[in-house]
Amino acid sequence: MAVFGVQNINTDDEITHYQVGRYVSCNEAIWRIFSFPIHERHPTVVHLAVHLEDGQRVYFNASNVAQRAETPPMTTLTSFFSICQSDPFAQSLLYSEVPSYYTWNASSKKFQRRKQGDGVPGHPDVRSTCSLGRLYTVHPKNDECFSLRLLLVNVRGPTSFQSLRTVNGLVCPTFRAACQKLSLLENDTHWDTTIAEALISASPNQIRTLGVFTIRSGNPELEVNEEIHNQALILIEDICYLMCDSLLVKLGMPTPHRELNEAFNRVLEREHCVTNEDEATNYPTEFLNSLDLPGLPPHNLQLKVGSVIVMIRNLNQPRLCNGTRLLVRKLMDNVIHATILKGKFESEEVLIPRIPMIPTDIPFEFKRIQFPIRLAFAMTINKSQGQSLSVCGLNLENECFSHGQLYVACSRVGKPSALFVFAPDNKTKNVVYNNVIK
Template structure:
């Protein structure tokens, strides 16, 4: 008995967890210092056992409760997967073969050779014998589609693509709801999610029809209702406009089209986000305004842009365009400073080109953080095909002081162009009429060829036209 206790002591608390989550106990063999003991089982000869024969147990708990008890620390879900697997396993499946005679063994008839059978235990058999319900769903749930205008899903194959393109797809539950509100006065009083209570969805004709069974609606005895539930499909907030459209469908009763959802107190909003803002469905941005206002006191323009990009991509402000209008000068300070340093002779102030450069840098940050463009977040889109505001030559040509200088140059030199007036008119007519062509001036030195060319270029630049070449 003493040896058996020694064996248990070598096992107790000496195990490690394997990759599958089950404990692996340390069981030393006699060759590695393990203990052995001889026991007698039911009057038989003595049997020599070693550590491998002892089941892990806790000596204190076993003595206290007079039972074999082992305590293990569960540190992985895999440790209890065996129990959980059988709880949710369901019915067992079996594949068996029926052989009628030796002559049919060579026949490759899968129907006769193999059959799929399902094992039904006693509980399920009794449940079915007594005709108890196997499954039920109460109340009925009607899924309702949500999509932007002309944004419903279209399924097609290579062969059916042309036909589907020529024949637009049928209604969804959303477009059918709009049509229902156009013809049914009672539907005009309902929200989108309330429609399945009073109407059934005809999958074949893709329309809503009034229920023929149920309880009469109070005040409308001709209308029947049930406890059905309408459930609008979930939309992720990253899909911004569709997300706000879904929000409006839970607030506006009886819309007849997508425009009605954006019409608030007679005003047609440009976006669904703006409509939600006017209805007060979104939180105000006071805390974001205070955050950016505090940042302007100590942070650089680059840091403010970084902070604003994080707010746009992760915090979902209700009116990001208003935040942009309030702090766009603070986010563009460094760009204005760089332009002034590169053009010390010009007077340059904030303008649309500088703000556009700021929007480009903001969008680059948003793409790096969350792979979203500014349009997807509700911000104005930057124009990336324009010139860079840091280009010295173009900035000089567009500067106000440069325009004043050119106008002064034209006023003082037009009077000196009496002899060259005919050549000037020919060239300017071609430029104004956009006819183009090649014009060659041949005259002795000192007759004013360079003067004439500089004067034409000055006039083109002063008009701020697109004829830069």
């Protein structure tokens, strides 16, 4: 490319160099002659307002100040409430889903149904596109507005601010109280509910074990009568020491009265990770809910009675450890009643609570309170190591990539007739370290 221009006194004028050196190719020239679009944005992103009742921004002048104060203009949030009152389809949507089915008319300040797009099954008058809705972020220190935004992310079809604060027919005094009733915010009530659900059918030993999970993960304030519950505290401390090598005093709990021996003189420090609330504006709740990270259960964990699940955390070794497979017997909001399927503790019934988990392999910290399990339709070869199965199906569409993996997979059963292998062309590679066969 050649640059032609008049010599300038300033030889470092980058703007002039760019202007005189710009080159228009044949393709770009034809593109501009036919007036084709030079660039576009896809998909369309619609910013959605988040504000408290009568807390929206209003522009006015001296002539219309009274009128604007009496009837402020509609925002995307108040318009969302309006269409939920009159449109049955809108009542099934989250706030962030509205731009996919409705367009925002900036002049009339209203949402209108889309006239173009793909049809929605069961709703012949509704059209959908790939447009996205993004709520403005709110800092957690702005407590009520942050709670309002959290409700908008999770509650479908609210018709007003009061409707958003209504939980199970009761109107909560604040948005934060509504979030707490819906278990959207972490507090000790979660652990109280966990224990209350377990009391329905669990044995005393299971409840004591669940109490250790509560102390280790949530560290709530518990009222303890020393005379009556001293023996229970001793049993809980024994379990707690086996599970996390810590005494109750290190976990913020009362110490039982007994003579300490050498085994209980060990003092080990626990590291607590605290999430940075200043990062909440950079990583909104709906983005965190969409993350599906290795070693972490999904935000939307769909289970039913009879599902086979696998542990992804060490809760109570050696009973409940990473890789233990269980069968769901009973589902509650905060506790899963399950039966261990294999191993030394086969057929033993256990309780699995929701616990806070913080991943360590991402550039920011966040906490997810969820059951430490995943559905166990299948497991990796490494995860299956050490387990004995009655029947095993081996999928080798993706070949083994390390030494000994094929052997580990095939040795999960005791007889060849119990092993079923699927491999393309009935062939696969057996990866062996070269030095082994030399």
